[in-house]
Amino acid sequence: MRESKPWLRHYPSEVAPTYEYPKHNLARLLVDSAHQFPERPALYFLGKKLSYRELLHASYQFAHVLMDLGVRPGERVSIMLPNCPSAIIAYFGTLMMGGIVVMTNPLYVERELIHQLSDSEAVVIVTLDLLFDRVQKAKSRTFLRHVIVTSIKDYLPFPKNLLYPIKMKKDGAKLDVTYGDGVYAFKKLLRAASAAPICVDVNADDDIALLQYTGGTTGLSKGVMLTHTNLIANTYQTSNWCYQVQPGGDRFLGAIPCFHVFGLTVLLNQSMYRAGMLILIPKFDIDMILDTIHKLKPTIFPGAPTMYVALINHKRVKEVDISSINVCVSGSAPLPLEVQERFEALTGGRLIEGYGLTEASPVTHANPIWGFRKIMSIGVPFPDTVTKVVDSDSGEEMPIGEIGEIIIKGPQIMKGYWKREQETAKTIKDGWLYTGDMGRMDEDGFFSIVDRKKDLIIAGGFNIYPRDIEEVLYEHPAILEAAVAGVPDEYRGETVKAFIVLREGMTLSEKELDVWCRERLAAYKVPRKVEFRQSLPKTMIGKVLRRQLLEEEVKQ
Template identity: 85%
Template structure:
């Protein structure tokens, strides 16, 4: 058996290679934990704790609110909120009444908002008073009929709830909302709604729980249809992987946004499945993160490499007790070795690299947390997950160690793209999801990603993978962050350009960097152009926006 799946030999005895996943409404995660631990804190938000019973009560009320607004099972409800209690309540409430959640990035500008709301056909949007103006401007061009408005202050403890609007107005924020004509107050709707239990039965394998839009790296973003079964399976797969987690006792640091599928699964769903306390951080602020770790002692901190980089390089990190952190799963971008080693030395916990994509709910691979792991790899497939590397043109499986496109298969793989049958058919074939990532598998069954198929740089006929160069740049003592992209070149077709952010107080010349790279890379891989910058453009989850850098480049 392990000949076909060499990774199984590296499963620790606590992790079963296969598991029976419950088939029910995803909202049952909350209902079951609330029945087991009604008075345990489910959420912590800026000084306020909400018990499982309180979150359950509010979610039932939200489900009844939607029904009163005429929302039917299968209708789409957009949630455009940062990490705050209203987002969690709206999520579970929508699922309870059979609606489909559309997670919407609060940073979206009007154009992106119009595309997503129109494409999904959402009729209701839940948003913040701070974002109300933007939503109202987009609304006329979309099917949205009802706008439910919440505020950060809705769940703040006294006196923060009184001081918050005063501070925001002083900062120039617009908090005025004109209620009426399809615009409602979240708080008032909940107060008036029935708290009677409601949770519709669903065909978990077939019915969509979530429409999650992919970043739109290839143009307009597509809605990924994730079923109740997909998301339940991935919550169990990731929880089983973290087998030392104690039911009802873990504290999850919610620094990555729950509107991103990584945050949704490894923070929200996993925390609720294990009856943990989810510490909601509305936006990534390194000082707030350090204070939170110091006072609330979170045990689990999923994040992106940029978050761990910010933490280990912060001047205050030595004065803060970070030893409560046991498990960190890093996703969304490659994790540099130096970052991993320094973070583990600081916390005494384990920081492992995993891999996933929106189309797979998202996690498919991870390094064993407490077993044999290989630094610089994405680890091995999770239970009930298969993976292989194939020749991108012929589809033939590649020999061990050879680079090809990574394919995955498992209960977490999406149903398809929303209203895009052709794209679904080309992405999923015979149950295998074509990831678009180039990778390889070694003889132990550990996988490595070399790069996105589309990020490949072809310079003078050579295939160059940005990640390899980035690893070399990260090793330089003066460099805090770096990314590499292919830029047009008359002679070579494309050439390698490095975008570099230096550590505070450090200096580095282009010539010095070139010498560093020449000692560590084949000549054709050495960056021909270097741009030193104060920062790199990133998504909310900390992924560097290569595309934005290239767009800036083409304007120059």
């Protein structure tokens, strides 16, 4: 087996190549930990703690709320919330009564919201008072029957819960909600509901736990059907990879949103499975992050490269103690080498790059945390996960070191796309997930991603991968952030354009950048166009929106 899976040679002895994954309701992650550690803190939110017993009690209540409203097993419940206790309660409560969770980005505008709610046919939405108007405007064009409204103040400690509405109104926020006619207050519903234990039996391999919509960065957002088995398997795989995590002993910094599948698995599901304390951060604020690390001493900090970039470049980073952080798994975008080295020097912890995609629950690869790793690599496949590099057209496996499309097979691979059989058939063939990402495998079984198949730039007949150029740009001392895309060119078909954000107080001319690149890149890869910007458009998880950059380019 090790001959055909060379990566197994580099597994730490503590990690087995295969595991048994329980076939039960995903909500059992919370139920089991609450029975084992009832008084341990499960959630910390802006000064307020909820124990595992309290979280389980509230989740049971929410399950009964849904049943009292007539929601049936298999119906969809949208959760449109930032990281807050109400989101976690609604998530587990929906799973407990057999509903399907639809995680919905709170930043969605009305058009995006209508698409996701109507496509998923969600019958209930749980949202914030701040977002109520947007939901109400969209409601008539969806299948929604019930709107459940919560507020940040619902789980704030005294006196913050009293001061919050005053401050928000002073800032011009609209918190007024008209209750009745299918609109309910979250806390009021919970208080009136039964807390009798409920966690329905499911067919874990077949029953959908989550409809997670793709980011829509490459076109129309699609619903990815993730089963209870998919998500349990990926939670176990991630936890076994982080084998030094002690049940009931770790603190997870929740800076990435739980409505993103990376945050859902690596943060929420893993912290509940390991009975850790999940520190919920409703919005990424670097000062709040620094203060939280200094005060609460989190040990695990999953994130995106942009988060680590913001932290290591902050003027206060040397004034606070961030040495509690032991493990950081970086996902959603390539991790520049300089960021990794500086972060590890500051914290003394390990920052490793992983890889995944929504269709895989999402994690499929990671570098060993405490073992042999390779810089600028996504690492090796997880236990029970097989990966190949194939020719995109013929499907033939590529030789070691050659670039092709990454395809993956494992227990975390999605059931398919919601109501899109043709799309599913194009993406899953003979059990293999065709990722659309181009990469290579080396002789040790470590994989590297060179870029999205769709992001490939073909200039003058040359295949150019943006990541190759971005790595070089990130090495420049004046550059804070960089993105590369192919823009139309009459002569070359496409040409390379770099979008650059400079460090504060630094300067860089196009000529200086050209010299820097020509010393480090083949001539055909050197950016022919450069645009200096104040910021780059990103998703909430920190992934740069190349498509938006290109759309802006076309409009110019």
